[in-house]
Amino acid sequence: MHQPTNCPKCEGRMVTGFIVDIGYGAVAASNWQEGEPKKSFWTGVKQVKSQQHEITTWRCERCGFLESYAA
Numbered sequence: 001m002h003q004p005t006n007c008p009k010c011e012g013r014m015v016t017g018f019i020v021d022i023g024y025g026a027v028a029a030s031n032w033q034e035g036e037p038k039k040s041f042w043t044g045v046k047q048v049k050s051q052q053h054e055i056t057t058w059r060c061e062r063c064g065f066l067e068s069y070a071a
């Protein structure tokens with residue numbers, strides 16, 4: 001997986017992490033879903049698990065800039 005070494009904005013150090021997604025009693029890393037969001041009466045937005053990629057996000061220690069990859 002590509003890992004940025006320094007912040008493209010301020011050259012600060014990039015620290016690995018992920019965006020926390022809080023659901024019904026569960027906490028998970030956010031996923032990237034291919035395609036447009038399609039509204040669902042039951043779940044808010046329809047999703048296709050097989051088309052999803054877990055997102056890893058790097059954060060700059062100095063300025064807070066976020067850079068995400070869905071590998």
Ligand SMILES: [Zn+2]
Nearest residue numbers: 007010060063
């Ligand atoms: Zn920065």
